[in-house]
Amino acid sequence: MSAPFTGLTWDHPRGFQALEAAARANGPVHWETHPLEGFESAPVAELCERYDLIVLDHPHLGEAVSSGCLIPLDQILEDNDLQRIATSSVGLSYASYQYQGHQWALPLDAATQVMAARTDLMTTAVPETWEQVIALSQTQGGVALALAGPHALLSLLSIAAALDPKADLREGDRWIDAAVSCEAIKILATLASHSPPSIQALNPIGMLEHMTTSDDVRMCPLVYGYVNYANPTLSRALSFLDAPRLSSGASPGSILGGTGIAISRHCKFDDTLREHLLWLLSDSAQTDFIPQQAGQPSALKSWRDPQLNQRWNGFYANTLHTLRHASIRPRHNGYIAFQTQASARLREGLEGGVSEHRLAQDLTTLFERSHRDQGRKN
Missing domain, CATH: 3.40.190.10 (Periplasmic binding protein-like II)
Structure with a gap:
């Protein structure tokens, strides 16, 4: 039946x-x-x-x-x-x-967005702060960004959440502070300039698949966590850890x-x-x-469960702090189109060397337009 x-x-x-x-x-x-x-x-x-x-x-x-x-x-x-x-x-x-x-x-x-690492390829401690992530990218390489689809904007929002953890964008009635947006774009641009070319078109699933089958990426600082890729039976199992912080002891920035x-x-x-x-x-x-x-x-109880964590290489316990501090992105009617447009503009700007101030202004303009466009439709 x-x-x-x-x-x-x-x-x-x-x-x-x-x-x-x-x-x-x-x-x-x-x-x-x-x-x-x-x-x-x-x-x-x-x-x-x-x-x-x-x-x-x-x-x-x-x-x-x-x-x-x-x-x-x-x-x-x-x-x-x-x-x-x-x-x-x-x-x-x-x-x-x-x-x-x-x-x-x-x-x-x-x-939520967390850090994925191939600890078998790490010759130093896994970074905890954005400064350490940048240093690893510049000295050893193999630090990749997942910027395909909407994930360019989502990565920017996560970095902005680390810079300004009190900002609450969920109602869609405000956008990132201009100075915070500029600083977040600067971090993205620095990392993008050293990111391996093999992963430029990959979404989070593609990125994680790549990391479990190739050895040119040792760490992705922001990628949506998938417990499936922490499976210890994989030949190249990943370790998932808290997203980077602005400084030691600060809250990790991440978008739910x-x-x-x-x-x-x-x-x-x-x-x-x-x-x-x-x-x-x-x-x-x-x-x-x-x-x-x-x-x-x-369920929180599940993320804390010792048996689940033992089975999945500590995935839940190692990223729980980030998940509990993750921010909610805007949800207004018109946000999805904005997310697509803003991500495309970010990728274009990062590739073309556009200044962070110009890109920040462009994102603000697109965000404001997402409200005006829906107002006209309604």
Whole structure:
């Protein structure tokens, strides 16, 4: 008998393997997949016409809420269930799906930008600060940046978060301070000028795949953490560590990622689906079932679990501090287009040697335009 609900998730083992395993165990959702960048080719509202559940990341909330294609979860789930999930989730994973007074998704998966290293290729201590990262890049090389797709801007935002940890951009009503933006671009430019050419077109998955199959990259200071590449059985397993800091003892700068399960407006939500979602966010599923199926949990208890850390080369414990301090990026309607445009402008500027002051101004202009453009559409 076919499952009564259809869901869409992303096509990496971390994104689909646990959900498909749950479906095979008589779960009520049939899952299909699309690329990680799939929302750029098909808007959330369009996908919600075809699916009951959507696995998305929080920056798409502005677009989704504006289109009215999602059901607020606080209207279909009990307050005590939502409070339990909020309390058990790591860092701002749960809060990242709160927008305009409602909860729009459940944090199935938690991730943020951290440092990935081939410690077998390191002849000195792994850097902890941006100054040390730059020094390693200039003296030994093999320090790579993942700047493809939206990740040029996301790397800039992470460096800016290290420089100005109190800045809160989540509501989309402010942008990075100009001086902070200039300093972050300067750091990016310095590292980009020494980054190996073999990785220039790679997204985070491509970067991590490259690091586990080649030896020309010893360290990437900012890349979204994937527990799959910390597997000790890999011939070149990676070590994942906290993102760089401005100085020793300061907070690491990082931009929250991860994914959440949202419910489309046309879904005929029932108790069977409710029980299934609550199980996916339960301690047992988060600490046992999901990690056993190549997934990456969102529960703090799971990230602290000694057995999970032993199994995955300390991935969770070694990056937990960064995840707990990770910042939420803007989520206003228009942000996704801005993220794409700003990343392209950053790559162009870094390659062409454009000054940090000019690039910072260009990013501010694009950010302001993202609000004006949506205002005209609405």
